[in-house]
Amino acid sequence: MRYFAWLLVGLCSLPAYALTKVDIYSTQIAVNTEEPNADEIARQQGMLEVLVRASGDASVASNSVVKKALGQSSRYISQLGYTQVDGQQALNMKFNSNQIDVLLQQAELTSWPAERSNIMVWLVEDNGYDRTITWEHSNSAMATQLRAEAKKRGLPLTFPVGDFDDMTGIQSTDLWGGFVSSIGQATMRYPVDAVMVIKADGRQLRWSLYDQSPASMGKTQIAPITGGTSGEQAAQSVIAQVSDYYASKNTSVVSGDSAGTVTVAFNGLANADAFFTLERALGRLASTARVDVAEIRGNNVIVRVALLGSIDSFEQEVLKLGLVKKVEVVEEVAEEVLEAAEPKQLPETSALVSAEETLQTPNEAGANVSDVNVSDGLESSTTDSSAETASDDKTASGLISKPKLVFEWLY
Numbered sequence: 001m002r003y004f005a006w007l008l009v010g011l012c013s014l015p016a017y018a019l020t021k022v023d024i025y026s027t028q029i030a031v032n033t034e035e036p037n038a039d040e041i042a043r044q045q046g047m048l049e050v051l052v053r054a055s056g057d058a059s060v061a062s063n064s065v066v067k068k069a070l071g072q073s074s075r076y077i078s079q080l081g082y083t084q085v086d087g088q089q090a091l092n093m094k095f096n097s098n099q100i101d102v103l104l105q106q107a108e109l110t111s112w113p114a115e116r117s118n119i120m121v122w123l124v125e126d127n128g129y130d131r132t133i134t135w136e137h138s139n140s141a142m143a144t145q146l147r148a149e150a151k152k153r154g155l156p157l158t159f160p161v162g163d164f165d166d167m168t169g170i171q172s173t174d175l176w177g178g179f180v181s182s183i184g185q186a187t188m189r190y191p192v193d194a195v196m197v198i199k200a201d202g203r204q205l206r207w208s209l210y211d212q213s214p215a216s217m218g219k220t221q222i223a224p225i226t227g228g229t230s231g232e233q234a235a236q237s238v239i240a241q242v243s244d245y246y247a248s249k250n251t252s253v254v255s256g257d258s259a260g261t262v263t264v265a266f267n268g269l270a271n272a273d274a275f276f277t278l279e280r281a282l283g284r285l286a287s288t289a290r291v292d293v294a295e296i297r298g299n300n301v302i303v304r305v306a307l308l309g310s311i312d313s314f315e316q317e318v319l320k321l322g323l324v325k326k327v328e329v330v331e332e333v334a335e336e337v338l339e340a341a342e343p344k345q346l347p348e349t350s351a352l353v354s355a356e357e358t359l360q361t362p363n364e365a366g367a368n369v370s371d372v373n374v375s376d377g378l379e380s381s382t383t384d385s386s387a388e389t390a391s392d393d394k395t396a397s398g399l400i401s402k403p404k405l406v407f408e409w410l411y
Contacts, residue, residue: 019115019193020156024054025095030088042091043073050095053154055104056112056247058240065107065289069308072286076100102260106289106306110251117193117246118156120214121146122183124175125200131172135162142200145235153243158192165189175199178208184217198238204230207238209245260289260307262314265403266324267300274409275301281321287314302403315405324407 027049029042047070051060060066069076079094104111123134123143134140136159143159150157160166170186175197187195195210195217208224210217225245229237269275282291282305289306296302307314318324 149239181218187214
């Protein structure tokens, strides 16, 4: 029993991880009422901020799937209301977590878990006369900027409270001089995972990040991560660099089918021109994130479509193309689509690339591409690029499951 008691004491003395759960999906965006479509602009800004926070990737706006989704931002919002931020009207938004996570999958972006490292910030400001430590309650413009930028990126920051223990436990000279043991000792009372010292001299910032527990500082040979920046956006730059560092450590690409994926069949594509016309048209639809060819059987093509919107909106957009007509999905039609031909084995390339390479031969020989049957240019198969995706949709017989939508080519 005595040994058990000593074991409990030993376990309690070990440093605990202080990972903080970040509210990824909520945001407030000021509305510029003088702009046309001000609410829509604010919704898109809010959605983009949430996507950056959820993915850890500051460049998500350049992603083609994200660009499409931003135009339909209202579909991703679960709660919406007006509030006041610094005396200005703002939109208070909460985005649907499942839909945002699905969008990250569709856009093939990384996902940064909500449980994130909590960082203690020791900010020392040099005003030309003396150097002071910025406490949690200090009226510091630099601290305010750091907090705001960290909130946008979903980076948990903790500032020292500035009580008697803090004021007697460390001096500004310890922080400015980089005395690691003293900094670690002063930080041990806080449940944090890392320590960052920022030295501010006007608009010039120099920072050191100790990505280790306070208790280990000065006892291990882990070198800090350092950086420096200056200018009006100095605080933003510091937070961006630190956020990128932690995101690179903890993000991962989530693979697998998303909840918004549907199997669709297109019948009667008699030549390669029809196939490529259809493939390009589907990719440009506002409701589609990604289109993958699952199988090609004779003149019938089965595709897997990752949807940004509902199946109904996808169906309406497809019909508006004027290239196909809808075929009612009945047992006979589904069986006809799936049993049109026995699939052949493709080389280890995607169906689209194989088609383009195959079609180069008749072109070089002077043949008309429109005379080439789809089955000649694209061998019937489940492509390597979509094999894993399609496997979940296969029946016990090895065939792709029956499509939810069937269309017939008109030309």
